[in-house]
Structures are given as C-alpha cells and as structure tokens.
Amino acid sequence: MPKIKKASGSLTIMTEMVMPNDTNTLGYLMGGNLMRMMDIVGAISAQKHSNRIVVTASVDNVSFVESIPLGNVVSLEAKVTRAFNSSMEVVVNVFSENIPAGEKSNTNKAYLTFVAVDKSRRPVEVPELIPETDEEKEYYAGALRRRQLRLVLAGRMQPSEASELKALFGI
Amino acid sequence: MPKIKKASGSLTIMTEMVMPNDTNTLGYLMGGNLMRMMDIVGAISAQKHSNRIVVTASVDNVSFVESIPLGNVVSLEAKVTRAFNSSMEVVVNVFSENIPAGEKSNTNKAYLTFVAVDKSRRPVEVPELIPETDEEKEYYAGALRRRQLRLVLAGRMQPSEASELKALFGI
Amino acid sequence: MPKIKKASGSLTIMTEMVMPNDTNTLGYLMGGNLMRMMDIVGAISAQKHSNRIVVTASVDNVSFVESIPLGNVVSLEAKVTRAFNSSMEVVVNVFSENIPAGEKSNTNKAYLTFVAVDKSRRPVEVPELIPETDEEKEYYAGALRRRQLRLVLAGRMQPSEASELKALFGI
Amino acid sequence: MPKIKKASGSLTIMTEMVMPNDTNTLGYLMGGNLMRMMDIVGAISAQKHSNRIVVTASVDNVSFVESIPLGNVVSLEAKVTRAFNSSMEVVVNVFSENIPAGEKSNTNKAYLTFVAVDKSRRPVEVPELIPETDEEKEYYAGALRRRQLRLVLAGRMQPSEASELKALFGI
C-alpha cells in the first residue's frame, strides 16, 4: 500500500431523496437522520484513503441552519482532510436541492474523525495525506486546530498546551 | 404555560436493542445510528420543556470511545440543561448494557440544541429552566461556555468576546 | 446471581416518536407497530430480571381503545410482575403524549411472557421476584390468574382445574 | 354493498422472508415482528369483508411455541370469522417453511378484531358473514365465546353474564 495518498482519492458522493420517514411532523429532514448519512459517507471516504475497515471516533459540532424539506434531494460530498497515525479527519459538505424549483444550497458542513482498525478492532497506521488544491490545503491546515479542540473537549489535552487554539483566541 | 420549569420535568429515557441493521461489518453500532437516537430523545426532552414543536439547531462534538456490540441494550437519558429565549440545550447520556454479562457503562455524552417553533417554523419563546440538583446546576453553569463555543465555531461570535471560553484557556 | 430480585430492578422505559411509516392511512399508529414496541421493551425488562437472553412465549389479549396520532410521543414502561421457574410475566403500560397540547393518557396495558434461555435455546431458571409496592403486589397476585387463563387458552390446562379463574366467574 | 358476504371472500395471504433485522440475537424472528405482520394481513382481510378503512380493536392471546429462524419463509393466512355490527373477528394462521429442508409447520394462530370506520374514524356497519365450510362454521361458532372473553378481560362485561364462557368452565 502507498505511504502517501492524495486527498482527491477519497472523494465520496452520496445522493439521497428525503423520504417521509426521514422527516419530522413539519415535513423536514430530522437532524439525526442527516447525521446518520454523514457518518456513512464519511466512513466510506476514510475507507478509501486507508483501505481498511474504519470506526467513527468523533463528530465535531454540526449546526443545522437551513431545513431540508420532504422531496428534496440531499447530496453529501466527503473527502479526507488529513491523516494522523491511525486516524483520519473527513469533511462532509451537505447540499440540499429542490430540483423542480432549480434551488440548491450548501446546508451543512461537518468534520468527522475515523480510526482505521484491523479485524480485532486494533488501530492500524494509515497513509499520509497530500493536499493538492487550495481548498484541500486549507482543510489540511485547519485540521490541526480542530484536532486540538477535540482533544481539549475530550479532556485529553490541557487548554494551555493547545497552541493552535490559543492562536485562535488571539493569545 | 408556566414561565419557569424544573429541569427534572424534561427527563426522557429511551431504551433500544442494537439490531443487525444498526451495526457495521464488525458487528458494532454505527456512530451515525447512535446520533439518530440522540436526536430523537433530545427532541422529545426539549418538547417536554417547551410544550412546542422543536427543530434541531446543533449537535456539539460527540466522541465514540467505547463500541456497542450487536445485542446490547442502549439506553439514552436526556434532560434540558438551560433555556435561552427560544433555544434549549439538552444533555444526552448514553449507556450500553450487556445484560447477560451484567456489564453497563456510560459510553457517550452529547449536548444538542433545539429551537422551539410554531407551525410556520418561526422561533417562539420557551420557559426559563430552574436547575435543582448539584448535577443540574453544573450542567446549567457549563451551558453558557458551551454556547459561546458553538457561536464561535459557527462564526457568529468573535473569539475575543467569548469571555467564558477565554477563562477556559486561562487568559 | 441472586436467587431473589426486586420488581423495581426490571423497570424499563422506552420513548418513541410516532413516525409516518408507523401509521395507517388515517395517520394513526398501527396496532402491530405498537405490539412490536411492547415486545422489545418487555424483552429488555425480562432480560434485566433474569440476566439472560429471553424469547417471547406469549402476549395476552391487547385492546386498542384510544388511537395514537402521527407526531405524538409514545412511552412504554415495562416491569416484571412475577417469575415462574424459567418464565417471567411482564406488564407493559403504554402512554401517548401530545406534548404541545399538554395531553397524556395511558392508552394500553399488556401482559407478555418471556422465557429465559441459554445459547442453545434451552430454558434456564430465573430468580424469584419480590414485589414491594402495593401496585407490584397487585400485579404479582393477578399473575397466577392470568397464567391459568393462558394455559387454558393454549389447551394445556383443563378449565375445571383453573381454580383462580373459576373464582373469577364466581364459582 | 351486499348485506351478507361469504367468509372466503376475505381470504388474504401474505408471504415474507425472515430478514436479519427481524431477528433476535439468536437468529430467530422476534415475536413483535410477527405480530406486526399479523396486524397488517388481518387488517387487509377485514378491509376485504367490509370495503372500509379498518382500525385494530384488539388482539387475543398469542403464544409462540415454535421459533422461526432467519431465512425461513413465513406465510400468514387471514380470514374473517364473524362480523358484529361494525366489528369483525379475523383469524390469522402463521406457517413457517424451511423450503430447502422441505419442512413446513403451522406455528401460530391468532384472533384479531378490527372495526370498520369512516374518514372521521366513526364506526360504520359491516355486512354479515356467512360461513360455508366446516372450518369456517367452527370459527364462526367460537367467535361468540372469544368475544365474551374479550369483553370480560376489558372489564366491559360481568363474568356472571358471560354465558358462553361459563359453559366453557362447565358451570
């Protein structure tokens, strides 16, 4: 297996129609169902980068600003942003499309982390990731800051050691 | 409707068995399916506090440290921690139980935010929340800090204005 | 494993939202879907008492007097009422709640029987059950009568031997 | 609409394969899933007799003596046994078939009651039912006894008035 892989190799696209059972009483896609889709498309993307079985390690803060109504088409685009030993951060962009009305918008963006494992669920190393486009480079750079935030939130890093985060707060 | 309600009134318990279709190829509950359950139990809890239809506004960072195998019983306990005008933060604690083995553990904790809306999906005010137990008071106090983090992450608050967060970083 | 356990230890609460696919063409929860939920919550309760895998042995007469509309919250509370060698009777109370309207009612009560089994599906003994509250004692006492009715209906007991039942008919 | 209809006109057959998600951890069809199928096939049968929308009124005691493993074919045969004003009793026989092994057995028999309703869910009259075969006549005769038992169990008839039931107990 190659030791270094391009970000583009992990691109995964999932397209779904919003079905009645996915919606709340107002007829809009429930947040939890969207998160379920994000998890699946993200896992496939991380599988593509690592050629391994992967398990979800974390999902960063997701916000739901725009609602997605019944009958809309939801497309999710996932790509690995950066690899760290056995874990990978994946960004998932969600687009909602009312095709008859010709409307499409980028409703959500989420970062999920997956760990590559063997059949006994022991973590295994994954290839490094090489970003190529400007957008990929930006995701790659930000991955370090988001990782520190995750570690601080999980109580596994002291805020005082989170150098990237401190920069964020202008310290 | 009362203007002030107790935290305990929003307690909601959901118990589920992990079914084959909820699991990945290793036989463990997929993260996305757990998030779907969190969203439903959290929404019911926020409904109980507000007596309103609610929509998911955000889900904070969730980490998946411990895997939940097929056949285990999953129970989720949700309670509103604090109310802000039309939004409510809900904490969801997830327990995984292998009953024949007599094992139970608190596998995940998540904070979700819901907004109370009317039938046209316009935000409506919700009652204030009064914490009573020590645990409820701790959740209530922390809700402010988590809210600032959410606003900063969503680009709706400058890090420099996030007084509660800055304290976290010892500034 | 203890030889005697309290009824309260088997309490299991399941909360669900009525989803579109659970409803009939009039928009009400179908009876069969409610029975499916009863079976799951009852099985978990029986698992808690016995610390064993359990299989459904029977479901007593269930009546559906009140319909539960789409969007309502359904909560099911299950508790073991009495143990007999390897079988346990569980009572499941169903509550339907229209939270925005502030309405809640106890729509159904059902008695299910589960048998504790080992991995080869052979019945295994379960702990005795000790009722504590008045309500638990009432359920405990009635369990014998319901058991006779089950045996008579299954053709495994002569009506003339069903002493508890005969009392019911004032004989 | 005719005022009298034959039992045979309501025959409804449903055939299903047991899928992974229908089974418990031992790989057998869960009782609740079978009851869900019974409810659907029974409702279709009652619709055929009444040419009306129907709602489930009750399900009589169901026992699960024989387990149905993953991959088996389940077939359910439903027929109306007797009509009472706006309600109909339906008998559902369940057959489990391991086709490669050439094994088939009648694993369960259940009686469900449905009420015919109009679009406002008000009960409406249904045609009388005429049994023709010996088996249909036996179901027709027993329906009265089962109905009294249902009413007694629901607390809507005094045991002392349940003449058919008393006969059962040899009084």
Place this chain on the structure above:
Amino acid sequence: MPKIKKASGSLTIMTEMVMPNDTNTLGYLMGGNLMRMMDIVGAISAQKHSNRIVVTASVDNVSFVESIPLGNVVSLEAKVTRAFNSSMEVVVNVFSENIPAGEKSNTNKAYLTFVAVDKSRRPVEVPELIPETDEEKEYYAGALRRRQLRLVLAGRMQPSEASELKALFGI
C-alpha cells in the same frame, strides 16, 4: 427430490399495504419498491420449485403503466413458468386494489430468472417443470423466446441464432 414438478406447486402470494415510506412525493408507490417486492416473491416461488437457495439472475423489462397510490393493497402472485438446468423463469403478476372503492387491476407483469445454488453459491440442477393449465402452457412456451432475448441482450447469443426471436420479427 422429484425430477419433475408441477407449476402450481410454486404459486406464491404476497400481499402488502402501500406505506408512506414506499411512496414518492406525489403519494404513489415508487417503481423500485415494487421491484423489490417482485424479487422477494419471485425468489420464494423459485425456492418452492427447486427446494434450494436461489439468487436472482435477471429481471426482464418491467413497465409501470398504472400508478399505485398510498393506502392501496398490492398483491403479487408468482409462479415458475419453466426450468432450464439450474435456472428458473418466474412470472410475477401485480394487482393493485383500492378496497374501499372496490377497484382492482392487474398493474404489472414481470419475468424474473433465478438460479438455484448450494451454500458455496455453485449452480445446482433443478426439477423440470410441467405446465398443466392453458395459461401455464402459454407461459411455458413463451419462456424459450424470452430466454433467447435475455441471452441476446446480455451479449451471450448472436441475434442470428435466436430462432425464436427471429420468428417474432417475421423472418
């Protein structure tokens, strides 16, 4: 196992209600869901003829002329039309019924081919099929022509060798 079996022995009937999640935004059963039902009922029918596990080999052209609305009852009748070594052609007729309106029509007819396999998925021989009724004989005769069309479409037979098909085009 018998070397020759009657067509009638493979008759399989599946009855389903159209549920909300099966429908498109106009409230009609989606074609793909109907094909999923056809595949299951057809597979059970082929299992009955062969007493073997079967896998789908092909589905012939299916057209959807008439739409089936939410709440209708769909019944599918499958029967093996002819056996060829290890494969069987099954015809599936679909009926849509609006029972309250007293309307029923034969909305679709499809031909599916299944192959009988052992546990290692190697093809195994199946009994010959004997048609008895006129309808069965017509299906039996046409099976040869449909098989040639399948082989030509799959690029496994030269059009010039498809004698049955050429007759169709009056050559």
Place this chain on the structure above:
Amino acid sequence: MPKIKKASGSLTIMTEMVMPNDTNTLGYLMGGNLMRMMDIVGAISAQKHSNRIVVTASVDNVSFVESIPLGNVVSLEAKVTRAFNSSMEVVVNVFSENIPAGEKSNTNKAYLTFVAVDKSRRPVEVPELIPETDEEKEYYAGALRRRQLRLVLAGRMQPSEASELKALFGI
C-alpha cells in the same frame, strides 16, 4: 428553462454500504434492493435534466452476473442518455467495491425510463438532450433501438415496424 441541455448535467452519483438487511441468507445484496437503488438514482438524474417531478415508466432487462457481498460499497452512476418529448432514458452503472481488498468492478448496467409530470401527474415536455463525449453519443444512438424494443415488448409497436431492431437481427 433551456430547450436543450447537456447529458453531463444529469450525472448523479449514489454511494451506499451494503447493510445486513439488504442481503439474502448467503450474505449477498438481494437483486431487488439493488433495483430499488437504481430507481432512486435514476429518478434523481431524470429530475436534474427535466427540473420536474418524474415517475418511473419502465426498467429494461437487468442481469445480475456478479454478487455483491455484505460490507462492500456500492456506487451507482446515473446519466440521462436521450430525451423523447416527456420521457427520458437513463443509464445506471453499478460498481461494487471491496475497499480493504482494493477490488472494484462494474457489476451491472441498467436502462430506466422516466416520464416528467406536473402535480396532477400529466406528462410535460422536457428539454432535448445533447450528448458530448463519445460514450454519451453511443448511449444516445442506442437509445432509439432500446426504445423500439420496449414498445414491441409492451405490445405498442409491431415488430415489423421496429426498423432499428430489425437491423439488429441482420434483416
């Protein structure tokens, strides 16, 4: 709306993991479940070309040569090949990928036809399609022949008039 649109504008990609409930007893994706996915991705593709609600009109012969095991990733790529008044032919290519093993293959190809409709389900005109690449041109050219075959099979065209088909048989 433009009167002419490019084929590339209708490209739709759907990626799914094969879940336990999608598989048969041997652990392979059931044909009917794959057809359900084809129908959804095809419908979205036809929506993109027509900016209309669409309904499935027909599915051409689909063959299942290669089985797709549990845990594999299935990706479906759909593109409109040609438009005819209110109907569109869509080609769906299915790829099965065992990512840990680094294996990927094009397991199925299917042609589906969709009709664009208004809210009363009356057919409406769709834009013409312009093929650009060599592959798109080949699909475009073949669409006429496949359409004649569909009409002949549906009994709506005499074989003798199917000029394109006759060429196929070397007449």
